[in-house]
Amino acid sequence: MTDAELRAPNARALVDEYTGAIITEVDALKSLVDEFAQFARLRGPKMAPADLNAIVADTVRLYSGVLQASPVVVEQRLAEDVPLVRVDVEQIRQVIINLVDNALEALGGPAAGPRPGGAPPTIILATERDDARQILRLTVVDNGPGVPAADRDKLFMPYYSTKGRGSGLGLAIVRRIINEHGGLIEVGDAVPTGTVFTIDLPVE
DSSP, X not given: OOHHHXXXXXXHHHHHHHHHHHHHHHHHHHHHHHHHHHHHTOOOOOOEEEOHHXXXXXXXXXXXXXXXXXXXXXXXXXXXXXXXXXXXXXXXXXXXXXXXXXXXXXXXXXXXXXXTTSOOOEEEEEEEEETTTTEEEEEEEEXXXXXXXXHHTTTTSTTOOXXXXXOSOHHHHHHHHHHHTTOEEEEXXXXXXXXXXXXXEEBO
16 A cells, blocks of 8 residues: 555545534634624614513523423522513513523533532522612522632623633623613622622613
């Protein structure tokens, strides 16, 4: 067998490997471009009175297939008789999806194992009314590893990411949406462990 014949299979394998790597990088760049474009052209909210509890419940149902056989527990703790809020329903749904996706990733994905203390991986979405401040609060809590204090102030900055991949625009888009709704969003520690995102929206 000649040297050329010996080298040919190796050459084909290298070409296949490099081609696969190029395709992967092109797909990643396409995703980044799509996110940049989404951030740049994010339209202003089309506000209308809406039931935040209903938005939460409808959004959580989107995960029923993904988490059907998953050990991840998703709880809804929705306050009764909540006032209406003026929101863009699609944009608030986008906010909830982003925060639930982040929580799911922090826990280790749909196949996440028990937490170090043995508790199941859990995501809790809760609403709470504050009549004195005329706000309706939404919290998204997970019992994952939490966010280091040094990273919290940077989480909502465009292009900042703790994941080592992606554009870091997800939470920047979330904050922009909440700000344009006249609301506030904060991140902090959950008890005893994990992360809590808190959103305050003005009520009607």
